Amino acid sequence: MSNEKNLENMADLVSLCKRRGFIFQSSEIYGGLGSCWDYGPLGIELKNNVKNTWWKAMTFRSDVEGLDASILMSPLVWKASGHIDNFTDPLVDCKECKARFRADKIELDAPCPNCKAEDSFTEPREFNLMFETHMGPVKGSGAEVYLRPETAQGIFVNFLNVQSTMRKKLPFGIAQIGKAFRNEITPGNFIFRTREFEQMEMQYFVKPGEQKKFMDEGKEIRYQWHLDNGIRKENLRFHPHGPDELAHYADAAEDIEYKFPIGWDEMEGIHSRTDFDLKQHAELSGKNLNYVDQADGNKKYLPYVIETSVGCDRHLLALLCDAYRLENEGTKEERTVLKFKPHIAPVKIAVMPLMKKPQLEECATNILNELQKNYKCEYDVSGSIGKRYRRQDEIGTPLCITVDFDSLEDNAVTIRDRDSMKQERIEISKIGQYVREQLGF
Numbered sequence: 001m002s003n004e005k006n007l008e009n010m011a012d013l014v015s016l017c018k019r020r021g022f023i024f025q026s027s028e029i030y031g032g033l034g035s036c037w038d039y040g041p042l043g044i045e046l047k048n049n050v051k052n053t054w055w056k057a058m059t060f061r062s063d064v065e066g067l068d069a070s071i072l073m074s075p076l077v078w079k080a081s082g083h084i085d086n087f088t089d090p091l092v093d094c095k096e097c098k099a100r101f102r103a104d105k106i107e108l109d110a111p112c113p114n115c116k117a118e119d120s121f122t123e124p125r126e127f128n129l130m131f132e133t134h135m136g137p138v139k140g141s142g143a144e145v146y147l148r149p150e151t152a153q154g155i156f157v158n159f160l161n162v163q164s165t166m167r168k169k170l171p172f173g174i175a176q177i178g179k180a181f182r183n184e185i186t187p188g189n190f191i192f193r194t195r196e197f198e199q200m201e202m203q204y205f206v207k208p209g210e211q212k213k214f215m216d217e218g219k220e221i222r223y224q225w226h227l228d229n230g231i232r233k234e235n236l237r238f239h240p241h242g243p244d245e246l247a248h249y250a251d252a253a254e255d256i257e258y259k260f261p262i263g264w265d266e267m268e269g270i271h272s273r274t275d276f277d278l279k280q281h282a283e284l285s286g287k288n289l290n291y292v293d294q295a296d297g298n299k300k301y302l303p304y305v306i307e308t309s310v311g312c313d314r315h316l317l318a319l320l321c322d323a324y325r326l327e328n329e330g331t332k333e334e335r336t337v338l339k340f341k342p343h344i345a346p347v348k349i350a351v352m353p354l355m356k357k358p359q360l361e362e363c364a365t366n367i368l369n370e371l372q373k374n375y376k377c378e379y380d381v382s383g384s385i386g387k388r389y390r391r392q393d394e395i396g397t398p399l400c401i402t403v404d405f406d407s408l409e410d411n412a413v414t415i416r417d418r419d420s421m422k423q424e425r426i427e428i429s430k431i432g433q434y435v436r437e438q439l440g441f
């Protein structure tokens, strides 16, 4: 029985991610840029897998359509949504060391967490989190635009476009994956809170009065998605918003929280947003956004909305934390393994000739070329086979295929399973079938 430990310290994960090509600091050679990260070769595979599972779960159903709205939108969108006036965090500065904090996240009568100075905070002031930029060549000509702080508004302003072109009847949803930007005051904890991130959001439009039923349904669907991607149940929980946390336009909200090494925190928000957004846009644009309900005597009304909003990067961080295991610490058998589910793993199969010999390489390359038609694979020929297995364990590759000298005689290879480390001898002609059975696709 191996003895295994879960991830206890975020620094261990940050170091693995850098060492193995998952995530690098943005602009690293210039000293990095605050809370911006680059996804490396393995990171982007992992991220694409996350997005694909979300897209499939949320849009491969007849009542949901996809959308890809522009990041830059009319500033009036943000006026209507309330972001220009209200998307703020209370900010305090330390008068001694000039560090900035969110007033709602620290004790204002305690010493500064950075320099320990007493009584050093300024009065809280509201700080808008939207990044502002300028459209066109002339700065200051009144052409300010914003990098969107959420993807949801692109969905709301396209509600009628999608509804009418796709001839949708309530209830139906619009789903979108895209970048969002927030000038967070206290970002950090690796990719947990960054200034540029990706959201995966679905707005589900329902008849007013039916929101509770669809909120319950949405919660269940979203919870199950996290489980299906491999997050352990004991690390997931719901956090319903109490009256003091509830946004003024919402009639109910719950977060799905994950037990990160830094503690329980939000991974996804599920919000019952009433008709707030559509009403605001109808008012400010002067456009009639009513839905005509043919099933209810052509009644005209603004639908209510259930929103599910998950950060792609935050879910990806949870997947990394959850998959991380340190086995047999301090012994000869010590290894770090990312126990990703096969559909999440960035690399599915590693193909390795035992040694750098032309015949072995030729055989291995033929196998690789065949498997690469369907799976992301790696080819690795350098170092001892033990070291190569450890590397694949650390990046979470479910299967390793080794071609040895016997392969040239018996037309078979050794396939090693990441989790059990068991090895099986499989005929080359049966690799495709074996791999399909093991991976499940």
Ligand code: ATP
Residues within 6 Å of the ligand: 150, 182, 184, 191, 192, 193, 194, 195, 196, 197, 199, 266, 267, 268, 269, 309, 310, 311, 312, 313, 314, 315
């Ligand atoms: P928080 O309270 O943590 O600032 P929020 O409640 O404002 O987050 P929402 O606006 O509901 O977050 O955004 C939905 C999801 O988007 C969050 O659950 C999270 O997964 C993700 N998200 C929000 N802000 C960030 C960020 N700065 N970095 C990474 N992901 C984020």
